[in-house]
Amino acid sequence: MHTPPRFGYPCTLTEARRTRAQSPQILRNILGTLPYPTEPADALLEVLGLMLFTTTPIEHALRAAGTDIPKRCEEEQAHALHWLIQLALPHGAEWRARAGKSLDELRAATQAGGGNEKL
Template sequence: MRPVIIESPYAGDIEMNVAYARAAMWDCLERGEAPYASHLLFTQVGVLDDSDAAQRARGIEAGLIWGRNAAATVVYTDRGISTGMQQGIDRATAEGRPIEYRSLPDFVLPHDQMKGELAAIGQSVMNWIDELTQQGGPLKDWTPAESPAEVIPDLYNMLEESFACHRQACGETKVLAAELEARNELIFPRELTDDLRDVLSMMMWNTGPIAHALRAGGADIPTKAELEQAHVLHWLTLLVLEHGSAWREKGEEKLKEIRATLTAASTEGDA
């Protein structure tokens, strides 16, 4: 492998320049070369501080010393020629080392690549949002950011707010349920359900036999038709609120218990 010393920018937009220098090293390796980039080595945390002029000069000089062993100085020019790069070029000229100028036309800066990916994803999400905003739910009437690249974080923030409201509402519901449970109260629905309709539509001739059974079981029910009906409807409504669609089974179980108790008492009396 041919040893080469890389010249590319570091100061300025450090994050982007580091990404570019790494791409340059990869390019050298693909060419079968052994690259050396002092600005990626000496600028690491705990080595030299590139913002300090004296330390920066020391790092540049150390890199150029190693350059004496290189077969060539390769200069990557897409991001311009910095002062440090020019020093490397001048030293290579003075030492008679070949200088090669290179470009990375396919290099995409990380933030540009990410922005492009986000834009593509964002466009798909925007199409999806256009459909969902026509429906109900948290996205109804929501207006996303105009830029596709900003849709993802904008959507995230919107959903976070929606979930926060949902968590708050759930918390309030749990508190209310706990309070009602402590007070031994049930929540009566605002809408008439099928089960409540079946109960509340019972006529007196339906509720009369049930009232007689409950009275025989010890319930204090006046012997007046409309009062018997009221008592039975109240009892059955409670079963609906407590057991839902299983109210009939629960009611039958209770009536069977009453009948069994009465039968047992009658048998003992005959004995």
């Protein structure tokens, strides 16, 4: 009887070989259902290539608006990139203008409301 792999990983050499043999089809099945693109668009590459010092103002605006972001540079940048990816995927080349407008709205709402409200 076949025992499913624990924690999603093959447990035995036989299971590892079976998984390896099936992996191209499994990968095609998974990629076909992901909302994330299988080929990187220009806007996505641009966002993912942003440097830490470029994303810092975004992290500050998100944190001021109440987003709970741990104070580790890796997590701060991850939050900013996640936020920007959500703009880049649907808006393509317009992501930067959308991000600027959204940041302006966040800053205005934070200043008007006294800040630190949860998003």
